[in-house]
Amino acid sequence: MKKLSYILAVTLLLPLFALAQTEDLDKNINSQSNKLKEIRKEIKRLNSKISKSQKDEKYTLSQIQRLDKQIAMITQLKRELQRERQLKESQIKVIKETIYTTDEKISVMKKRAANRAVRAYKLGRNREIDLLLTSGDINQVLRRSMYLSAIHEAEKETLGELQTMIMENRSSQNNLARRLGEVKRNIREEEQSGRQISAKQKKKASQLKTIKKDRKSLEQRKKSRQAAAKKIQGMIHDLEKKKLEREAYARAQGLAGYGEFAKFKGKLNWPVRGKLVSRFGPHKHEKLGTITNNPGIDIAAPKGKDVRAVLNGIVVAITWIPGYGNTIIVDHGDSYYTVYAHVDNIRVTIDSAVLGNEIIAKVSDTGSLDGARLHFEVWRGKDKTDPLKWLTR
Numbered sequence: 001m002k003k004l005s006y007i008l009a010v011t012l013l014l015p016l017f018a019l020a021q022t023e024d025l026d027k028n029i030n031s032q033s034n035k036l037k038e039i040r041k042e043i044k045r046l047n048s049k050i051s052k053s054q055k056d057e058k059y060t061l062s063q064i065q066r067l068d069k070q071i072a073m074i075t076q077l078k079r080e081l082q083r084e085r086q087l088k089e090s091q092i093k094v095i096k097e098t099i100y101t102t103d104e105k106i107s108v109m110k111k112r113a114a115n116r117a118v119r120a121y122k123l124g125r126n127r128e129i130d131l132l133l134t135s136g137d138i139n140q141v142l143r144r145s146m147y148l149s150a151i152h153e154a155e156k157e158t159l160g161e162l163q164t165m166i167m168e169n170r171s172s173q174n175n176l177a178r179r180l181g182e183v184k185r186n187i188r189e190e191e192q193s194g195r196q197i198s199a200k201q202k203k204k205a206s207q208l209k210t211i212k213k214d215r216k217s218l219e220q221r222k223k224s225r226q227a228a229a230k231k232i233q234g235m236i237h238d239l240e241k242k243k244l245e246r247e248a249y250a251r252a253q254g255l256a257g258y259g260e261f262a263k264f265k266g267k268l269n270w271p272v273r274g275k276l277v278s279r280f281g282p283h284k285h286e287k288l289g290t291i292t293n294n295p296g297i298d299i300a301a302p303k304g305k306d307v308r309a310v311l312n313g314i315v316v317a318i319t320w321i322p323g324y325g326n327t328i329i330v331d332h333g334d335s336y337y338t339v340y341a342h343v344d345n346i347r348v349t350i351d352s353a354v355l356g357n358e359i360i361a362k363v364s365d366t367g368s369l370d371g372a373r374l375h376f377e378v379w380r381g382k383d384k385t386d387p388l389k390w391l392t393r
Helices: 002-056 061-133 138-211 215-240 243-253
Strands: 275-278 281-284 291-294 297-300 306-308 313-321 325-333 336-341 359-363 373-380 383-385
Touching: 002 061, 061 138, 061 325, 215 291, 215 313, 215 325, 215 336, 215 373, 243 313, 243 325, 313 336, 325 359
Parallel strands: none
Antiparallel strands: 275 297, 281 291, 297 373, 306 359, 313 325, 325 336, 336 373, 373 383
16 A cells, blocks of 8 residues: 555656656747747748859859858758757657656556445445444544545546546657657758758869869958958957946856956967968968958868867857858957857857857868868957967967
C-alpha cells in the first residue's frame, strides 16, 4: 500500500513538471519559428535581387556581395533549423516521459479503484448500515457516515481523473506524432540548405576568378571596404550615445574588467591564431597604385577556427556589412570597442555579456574576396587604433 502511495505521489508530480517544461519549449519553438520565417523572407528577397541583376550585370562586385550575403543567410538558416530541431527533440523527450508517467499513474489508479471495488463488494450495503448501527455514540455514527461517504466520493473522483488522464495521453501522443513529423521536415530542409551553400560557394569562387582580373571591379572593391569602415565608424558613434546605459548594465551584471580596457594595452590575447596578412594603416594597391587605409588588421586562419573576445564586454552589434560580411562589435567600457568581421557561426546575442577568451564566432569568408580570415579592429570612441599595440607579442 505504501509503495502504491509513493508511486502515485511521484507520478502526480512528474506530469506537472513536464507540463511546465513543454510549455517553455513551446515558447522557444514558436520564437525560433518566427526567426526562421524572417531568414527565409530575406533569402527570398536576395534571390529576387540576384535573379534580376543577372540579366543586367556580369560578375560585378555588387552581385558577388549579394551572393555572399545569401550564403551567410542560408548558413544562418541551416544553423537555426538545427536549433529548432534540437528544441523539438527535447520536447519529444519530455512528451514521451509525460506519456510514460501518465501511463504509470493510470495503472496505479486502476489498481486502487479495483481494490476499493473488491472492498465495497465484500463490505456490501447492509454491512455499511451495521457499522453505523453498532457505533458507540452519535459522534461515532457521524464520523463513520462521513468516512463511508468520502470513500464513495473518492471512487467518483478517481474514475473522473482516469478519464481525464486517458484523454491527456491521447492528446500527448498526437502532439508527439506532429513533432516527429516536424523534425523529419527540419532534417530535409537542413540537408537542402547544405546543398545550396555548397553550390553557391562554388559559384562565388568562379565569379571571384573573373572579378579579380577586372580593374573596375578592384576599384569597386576598394570603395566597398571604405564604405564598410565608414559604417563601423557611424555605428560606434551611435553606440557612444548610449554608453551610460551599458555601464549601468555592466555594473548590475558584475562584469569584471569592464571599463578597464586601457590597462591591458599590449597584454590582450589574439582573437584568433593565424597569419597576419594586412596591418593597420595606409596600404598601396599594387595594381591600382592607390592608397587605402586599413582601420584594423587581417588575420588569415582556417575556416571554422574559433574567434574569441579579447576581453570582458557587452555585445552591442551583430550585423552584415558589404565588404565585412558578418560583423560583431563588443563594448568594453570607457569608450573602447573591438570589431570582429568575416565571421560565421555566431554564438553570442546582442546585449549579452561576454568574457575574455570566450568563443564568440568562427572564422569564415563572409564579405571576404580573399578567402577565410578575421578582420579585427580596436576603437577608442570615434578614433580607430592599431590593434597590434594592444595584442601580446
